[in-house]
Amino acid sequence: xxxxxxxxxxxxxxxxxxxxxxxxxxxxxFKPYEFSRHALGEKDILIEIxxxxxxxxxxxxxxxxxxxxxxxxxxxxxxxGKVVAVGSKVSKFxxxxxxxxGCMVNSCGECEACKASNEQYCERGxxxxxxxxxxxxxxxxxxxxxxxxxxxxxxxxxxVPKDAPLEKVAxxxxxxxxxxxxxxxxxxxxxxxxxxxxxxGLGMMAVKYAVQMGAEVYVFARNKxxxxxxxxMGAKKLYDSTDSKxxxxxxxxxxxxxxxxxxxxxxxxLLKLGGEMGIVGLPPTExxxxxxxxxxxxNAHKKVYGSLIGGMKETQEMLxxxxxxxxxxxxxxxxxxxxxxxxxxxxxGRARFRYxxxxxxxx
Ligand SMILES: [Zn+2]
Ligand SMILES: [Zn+2]
Numbered sequence: 240x241x242x243x244x245x246x247x248x249x250x251x252x253x254x255x256x257x258x259x260x261x262x263x264x265x266x267x268x269f270k271p272y273e274f275s276r277h278a279l280g281e282k283d284i285l286i287e288i289x290x291x292x293x294x295x296x297x298x299x300x301x302x303x304x305x306x307x308x309x310x311x312x313x314x315x316x317x318x319x320g321k322v323v324a325v326g327s328k329v330s331k332f333x334x335x336x337x338x339x340x341g342c343m344v345n346s347c348g349e350c351e352a353c354k355a356s357n358e359q360y361c362e363r364g365x366x367x368x369x370x371x372x373x374x375x376x377x378x379x380x381x382x383x384x385x386x387x388x389x390x391x392x393x394x395x396x397x398x399v400p401k402d403a404p405l406e407k408v409a410x411x412x413x414x415x416x417x418x419x420x421x422x423x424x425x426x427x428x429x430x431x432x433x434x435x436x437x438x439x440g441l442g443m444m445a446v447k448y449a450v451q452m453g454a455e456v457y458v459f460a461r462n463k464x465x466x467x468x469x470x471x472m473g474a475k476k477l478y479d480s481t482d483s484k485x486x487x488x489x490x491x492x493x494x495x496x497x498x499x500x501x502x503x504x505x506x507x508x509l510l511k512l513g514g515e516m517g518i519v520g521l522p523p524t525e526x527x528x529x530x531x532x533x534x535x536x537x538n539a540h541k542k543v544y545g546s547l548i549g550g551m552k553e554t555q556e557m558l559x560x561x562x563x564x565x566x567x568x569x570x571x572x573x574x575x576x577x578x579x580x581x582x583x584x585x586x587x588g589r590a591r592f593r594y595x596x597x598x599x600x601x602x
Pocket of ligand 2 (some may be wrong): 346347348350351352353358359361362364533
């Protein structure tokens with residue numbers, strides 16, 4: 240819930256007080272945490288956060304599994320809420336609109352990547368929504384969505400229509416764009432044969448988008464338990480990932496969402512000549528999959544690339560596409576006090592759906 244004082248703070252150009260849940264070191268559990276955000280700039284909006292998704296990257300970040308984290312850390316980069324204050328030069332939003340914020344809150348705005356709305360590949364580095372030093376605001380650390388509000392440049396918020404299911408919009412801002420972007424980058428067209436490797440939250444989104452784009456979609460999963468889910472989503476077939484060595488199908492594109500160790504070359508073999516493999520799943524650093532010169536040469540004339548979320552223009556396009564075709568992640572709403580439990584379930588593989596925190600439950 241928004242603090243009463245926030246609106247006057249915004250109006251008076253003061254720092255915005257906020258509260259949420261934070262960890263104070265990498266093996267800590269989440270505890271209530273009070274902090275403040277930078278004042279509302281002329282191009283900024285203040286959003287009352289209504290829903291925040293829990294992404295697996297939040298866990299990697301909170302536990303310093305990719306890099307040493309900045310603590311105290313308030314994770315959360317799948318944010319949906321209501322605009323409650325706008326800076327004097329804001330043109331895209333007015334008070335009462337719904338807005339979403341994903342993995343970044345700013346970028347240099349001047350480099351070639353930024354000019355092409357590939358802000359995530361900014362040459363100076365994007366300012367990530369949390370666990371990052373904000374070079375626009377005296378290098379203060381950024382705090383994410385497990386909280387009651389966020390102040391963000393309007394250029395880094397997407398517009399959300401009033402009738403959209405906000406609790407489903409939140410996770411689209413990471414899981415959705417992460418899988419939508421490589422499908423667009425590889426220019427998927429009707430009839431293309433696509434395999435999605437890894438069938439967790441990201442894999443499911445990739446399948447739904449690829450099916451909607453008219454592709455013939457196949458899934459590789461750790462076991463066949465989720466076969467019916469895959470078929471219901473429109474996939475042609477689900478293979479056990481150990482089948483990758485014997486499968487005879489050849490694909491135009493493979494999207495790997497696998498978050499655990501695997502052999503990239505096993506999948507390259509399954510591409511048609513000229514085919515592409517887009518990697519979006521990121522296992523912890525010490526078990527990262529690798530491919531050597533031989534793996535590339537003996538799979539010649541196939542392309543492997545990585546893909547990191549998407550630019551702001553593309554994120555808006557993804558959201559509009561998802562709402563139009565009702566493509567949403569499977570979600571489970573939890574209260575703010577259940578974050579620790581959700582992390583345990585996610586780590587042990589017990590979580591079935593994407594957890595979304597109802598921020599109205601924050602006390
Ligand atoms: Zn994420
Ligand atoms: Zn830039």
